Amino acid sequence: QKEVEQNSGPLSVPEGAIASLNCTYSDRVSQSFFWYRQYSGKSPELIMSIYSNGDKEDGRFTAQLNKASQYVSLLIRDSQPSDSATYLCAGKTSYDKVIFGPGTSLSVIP
Amino acid sequence: DTAVSQTPKYLVTQMGNDKSIKCEQNLGHDTMYWYKQDSKKFLKIMFSYNNKELIINETVPNRFSPKSPDKAHLNLHINSLELGDSAVYFCASSLKQGAGEKLFFGSGTQLSVL
Numbered sequence: 559q560k561e562v563e564q565n566s567g568p569l570s571v572p573e574g575a576i577a578s579l580n581c582t583y584s585d586r587v588s589q590s591f592f593w594y595r596q597y598s599g600k601s602p603e604l605i606m607s608i609y610s611n612g613d614k615e616d617g618r619f620t621a622q623l624n625k626a627s628q629y630v631s632l633l634i635r636d637s638q639p640s641d642s643a644t645y646l647c648a649g650k651t652s653y654d655k656v657i658f659g660p661g662t663s664l665s666v667i668p
Numbered sequence: 669d670t671a672v673s674q675t676p677k678y679l680v681t682q683m684g685n686d687k688s689i690k691c692e693q694n695l696g697h698d699t700m701y702w703y704k705q706d707s708k709k710f711l712k713i714m715f716s717y718n719n720k721e722l723i724i725n726e727t728v729p730n731r732f733s734p735k736s737p738d739k740a741h742l743n744l745h746i747n748s749l750e751l752g753d754s755a756v757y758f759c760a761s762s763l764k765q766g767a768g769e770k771l772f773f774g775s776g777t778q779l780s781v782l
Contacts, residue, residue, distance in 0.1 A: 566708075592770075594771075596709070601758055601775050601776050602711065602758075602773050604771065644709055650769055654716075654769070655716070655724055656762075656769060656771060657713070658703075658711040658712070658713075660708065660709065660710045661709045661711075663709075
């Protein structure tokens with residue numbers, strides 16, 4: 559099992575809809591979890607981090623962590639065309655290493 | 669001022685050549701990284717330095733040699749370049765914040781080996 563896994567997509571949603579991005583992780587990744595957004599040709603930027611079970615909300619973004627199921631998700635409400643990007647799920651190992659998933663490409667259709 | 673800057677932005681070279689990528693951060697962070705992003709967008713860690721000391725060294729060929737003259741700089745030298753080295757290389761830095769670790773990325777170096 560890869561350490562961090564995501565569906566590569568592309569995921570297409572209409573403007574205004576909720577985009578749901580999912581990520582699973584292995585036993586090696588057990589600490590902090592992150593969602594990075596990467597626009598085409600640009601560098602990744604952190605949009606959410608989550609450390610404990612439950613939901614964490616920041617504006618239109620909600621991160622959800624379920625450690626029992628080894629599952630992290632990101633919900634984007636009221637999706638906008640500007641949200642079209644690749645979303646990278648990442649987790650930190652006990653060796654202080656941040657491991658990235660392969661990314662999910664999101665396309666928001668006007 | 670750019671927080672994490674790396675040069676050059678583009679690097680086109682022939683197989684067998686040796687090249688270097690430079691990275692500097694002005695954030696005062698202790699930890700710096702090199703990541704490689706392949707054509708499928710998979711971002712893979714290569715090296716991590718904490719205050720000039722090598723912390724993480726993934727299974728990267730010996731042709732790749734990082735050097736950190738001080739905690740604000742982490743350079744990457746690549747010997748005998750191969751076609752498979754073509755990728756985007758990202759430098760990053762971080763300041764640990766409790767259990768979290770926000771990475772600040774440079775703008776990337778697109779390396780093309782012909």
